[in-house]
Amino acid sequence: MSRAVIFIDGAGLYASLREEFQKTRISLAALISKLVADRDLVRAYYYNALFPSEDKKEYAKQQRFLEAIKYIPHLEVRLGRVVKRGTSYYLKGVDVRMTTDILALADTYDVAILISGDDDFCAAVQVVKDRGKVVEVAFPKRWRSRLLAEASDAYIAMDESFLRDCWMTDKSQSQVIRQESRKALEFYKAKALPSQQSVLEILEQIGVINRAFSALRGSEDALITVVPQIAAMMYGACLDRTSFQHNVGLVCILLEWNVGDLSQLVQQHDPAWKGLRLLEQLMADRAHLTPERRASLDYLKKVIDLRNKMPPYHQPSAQVVEAMAALGVPSQPASAEEWQNSWDRITAGVLGSFRVISDALSSMAGQI
Numbered sequence: 140m141s142r143a144v145i146f147i148d149g150a151g152l153y154a155s156l157r158e159e160f161q162k163t164r165i166s167l168a169a170l171i172s173k174l175v176a177d178r179d180l181v182r183a184y185y186y187n188a189l190f191p192s193e194d195k196k197e198y199a200k201q202q203r204f205l206e207a208i209k210y211i212p213h214l215e216v217r218l219g220r221v222v223k224r225g226t227s228y229y230l231k232g233v234d235v236r237m238t239t240d241i242l243a244l245a246d247t248y249d250v251a252i253l254i255s256g257d258d259d260f261c262a263a264v265q266v267v268k269d270r271g272k273v274v275e276v277a278f279p280k281r282w283r284s285r286l287l288a289e290a291s292d293a294y295i296a297m298d299e300s301f302l303r304d305c306w307m308t309d310k311s312q313s314q315v316i317r318q319e320s321r322k323a324l325e326f327y328k329a330k331a332l333p334s335q336q337s338v339l340e341i342l343e344q345i346g347v348i349n350r351a352f353s354a355l356r357g358s359e360d361a362l363i364t365v366v367p368q369i370a371a372m373m374y375g376a377c378l379d380r381t382s383f384q385h386n387v388g389l390v391c392i393l394l395e396w397n398v399g400d401l402s403q404l405v406q407q408h409d410p411a412w413k414g415l416r417l418l419e420q421l422m423a424d425r426a427h428l429t430p431e432r433r434a435s436l437d438y439l440k441k442v443i444d445l446r447n448k449m450p451p452y453h454q455p456s457a458q459v460v461e462a463m464a465a466l467g468v469p470s471q472p473a474s475a476e477e478w479q480n481s482w483d484r485i486t487a488g489v490l491g492s493f494r495v496i497s498d499a500l501s502s503m504a505g506q507i
Contacts, residue, residue: 149187
């Protein structure tokens with residue numbers, strides 16, 4: 140199944156809807172689902188510019204909108220800035236960010252879907268097409284860029300018929316988006332591979348872990364930083380040794396925790412200790428280190444050990460066989476299906492460990 144990434148020119152989209160339909164209350168969640176169809180959505184990126192806070196009315200309105208759309212699954216917001224000259228507003232840095240992402244993220248998708256009517260993106264479209272990617276452009280017909288439509292592999296006319304199921308009701312924008320986002324998340328989970336569902340839930344558990352860690356620290360510090368590109372790449376299928384090695388490496392990036400802030404919660408520690416060892420000590424200090432929690436930390440240590448014994452960190456050897464066996468996966472899968480099954484098992488194990496860790500941190504935070 141092909142992987143799709145959607146790039147949304149927010150300002151252009153809403154301006155065209157206002158002119159074409161005299162309304163702008165479009166559901167991004169519904170629009171994304173419709174454009175993706177039966178493909179795997181890696182991520183959708185929404186681009187716009189942030190109004191200056193001194194423009195109180197527009198700033199407050201935009202903040203309500205941005206607060207609402209953060210509930211849409213797989214949606215990442217990219218913001219430039221607004222410059223006011225006289226009574227006119229000008230967007231800065233938006234096209235550059237979108238162009239950069241179209242090019243930089245090309246390895247994460249098979250199909251790029253651009254919601255834009257700006258022919259400034261033609262050059263980027265041609266570059267990724269030359270790299271074997273498929274590019275689709277969706278936009279209201281009267282406001283499309285003919286050059287951009289012709290540069291793409293397919294043009295989707297966003298007319299009244301196409302958008303019929305994408306308009307919001309009279310409910311508040313925030314309420315509608317949250318409801319539709321929950322439905323969209325369930326839709327993506329329902330059609331995902333086991334590993335893909337695990338990745339989605341791992342990201343949810345990271346949110347719980349970070350909130351508990353912030354409560355323990357009494358600050359806004361996060362224990363785990365999630366880079367969108369890493370999460371998107373983890374979501375892909377795992378069909379051979381190379382992709383398996385790559386995905387294990389990505390999981391280990393999620394285990395590169397905020398050691399500086401974590402160490403401040405531990406009574407005594409060795410400066411060489413890494414995140415998992417520090418967390419183990421924190422649980423011990425606060426009488427929360429149960430056998431189940433120790434086993435979960437040990438599982439994650441085994442994942443890191445596998446990463447360290449595989450290329451490009453180490454040449455294939457008997458140590459790799461032992462490390463994979465310790466995680467319950469075969470060292471020489473004979474088919475793409477077996478490689479995917481091994482990755483399914485790894486992500487399920489990581490998810491189980493993250494659930495145990497989030498429960499432990501939440502329990503400790505509840506005692507403050």
